[in-house]
Amino acid sequence: MIAVRGYSGARIAVLGLGRSGLAAARALRAGGAEPLVWDDSADARERAGAEGFAVHDLTREGAWRDVAALIVSPGIPHLYPVPNRIIASAWAAGVPVDNDIGLFFRSVATDEWDNLETAPRVIAVTGSNGKSTTAALIHHVLTYAGRESQLAGNIGRGVMDIDPPGDGGVVVLELSSYQTELARALTPDVAVFTNLTPDHLDRHAGLGGYFAAKRRLFAEGGPDRAIIGVDEVEGQYLANQMAESAADDRLIRISAARKLDGPGWAVFARKGFLSEYRKGRQIASLDLRGIAGLPGAHNHQNACAAYAAVRSLGLAPKIIEQAFHSFQGLPHRSQLVAEAGGVRFVNDSKATNADSAAKALAAFPRIRWICGGLEKEGGLGPVLEQLGHVVKAYVIGREAGRFALQLGETPHEVSETMARAVARAAAEAAEGETVLLAPAAASFDQYDNFEKRGEDFIAQVTAALARTAEPG
Incomplete structure (x- = not known):
């Protein structure tokens, strides 16, 4: 404590x-x-x-x-x-x-730290999508490398429940906008901003208020190092504010969309390869394509953010690459549940908004898509651009019919329940296809939370495969 x-x-x-x-x-x-x-x-x-x-x-x-x-x-x-x-x-x-985050930052450092050989560090991760995976991946890499690490905040343990960090220990925090908006102290050593897409707009009175809540992690105390995704204009703005010059390596820019040029420190992923550049020269390169726990471009962005965070603590690229390969991913986030007859079943129940669902759809070529639920403000915009990957959609939720109207010419059926959607998708799926739960909606019309929805998907997949395996 x-x-x-x-x-x-x-x-x-x-x-x-x-x-x-x-x-x-x-x-x-x-x-x-x-x-x-x-x-x-x-x-x-x-x-x-x-x-x-x-x-x-x-x-x-x-x-x-x-x-x-x-x-x-x-x-x-x-x-x-x-x-x-x-x-x-x-x-x-x-x-x-x-709030408790403010209490944590005002209390975690004590006079006893003066007697430690290496002062503990706090890495805080925020953003719209990928922050849970990024925080968990950072924690995994540190643990793999033999560093004391604790995962807390919006994932893992509550921030006040963790043990006081020891010599060289690292506390990895996932922080939501609900946590950053009110904390009176925000002083991480390393702050990570993954991306920004519309979410929680009622809570923050619009996108500007939502971004302002995220920005506080960087503006209130000023981290020693800022790792910022620059694939959206908000990240570009924030990166510009944090750097004193183009060569200021207190800032590490990250991208999963393009090569990053310039004299500063950058980590980016293109065509499945992660590259690290400093002062205009490539320092390291990692092949992400065979890492089962990090499928798709959205997870490659998470990999870039985690890589940059642990590199800022001095870990070697080879150790980071080895750790990436042993990362199993998180439940309900691009989670491979089963594979049978050449068909993969993937649980991405955490894809509760259109942008995160679109990224999940982009990760697989031929998809039987289970979607629907309590639709969020803003509609399905980003998802519609990825419907070419969808062989057929199976719409669940109390308002499944209205949700289905937005799918246009994409083949679909109104399933309403998870049990019917999984049974139909499993029966119709062909070799090489993926049955993907990526709802693009909140779960509260049918479930207490996205975890319960994902657990139901897993249970229905298990039941469907068991029926298939029965003789006769």
Whole structure:
């Protein structure tokens, strides 16, 4: 556990008692603070009370008396689409509002670090798509290389739950826009920006607010090294802001779309090969085509970002390449579930928006596509450009019929349920084709989350293949 520093003896309110909220309360208590916890859910309040926390009704008059700060769980909108009433009351009372990420950065470094031979490092990864895979890949490479590494944040453990890093240890954080938008301290040693596509627009009042939340990771504290994907204009803008000159190697530009020129430090992927350039010269090259855990151009972008991050810590290209080959990928992200009769079954349930689904479609040539769900703002734009890869679509979800109308001349059927979609796709798939779950939509119309949706896909694939294997 990371004990919170700077609040010893202070009364600190905690709003939201899920994983991050309870972890923050425990860390505050470990640091000598008095946590005052609240959640709209009576069950959540009861669980917190059972741990000995003081349940403090933040909706009542006078709730902020002698409260030094409010710590907010990331799932609670604080400003848009409308200000949260409890957070607004904290503003009115002059109580500073923070989150667990801010607590982490103000607390992780201690005086004990002065006695370590090599100070620990924090790598923070944000972006719209690929940040989970990138963070996990960085952690995997560091572990493969024998470096102490912990994976936390929006993936793995909560940031306050990790162990204090030891000599030369690295903490790898995946940070969502919900986490970066509110943190009062953001000071990673290495900050990574993968890409930007429209997502969470209601929460951030549009694309500009969404990008502003991501940009805070680079603007608030200033990382020692910035690794920035420049395949979108927002990344190009951010890269330009971070560098003092074209040769400033505190910035590493990455791309999965083009060769990057110039005197600076760059890592890019073209036609399945990753290249590293410094001062206009090629330093290293890796063949990504045979790496099963990183299929498709979108994963090659993730590989570039992870490569740049660990190179900035001094790891050798040969070690990185070896580690890439042993990376198995993440569940629900281009996850190879099964292969039978020359047909691959791939679970990309995490493809919850049109852009990420389009990248999944681009990774395979002949696809039986399972799609649909709770459609996000912006429609299917990027997906429509990749429909040439689709042999047939099988549309699921409560509004499957409306979703299917956007597919035009692409062969499709309205399946509604995962069970029917998988059964039909498996029965019709031919050798060389891929049955791909890449919904291009949220899961909440039928499932609690994208993980549950992916698990159902895996279960239905297993059942379909078992029926095929039955004699007679």
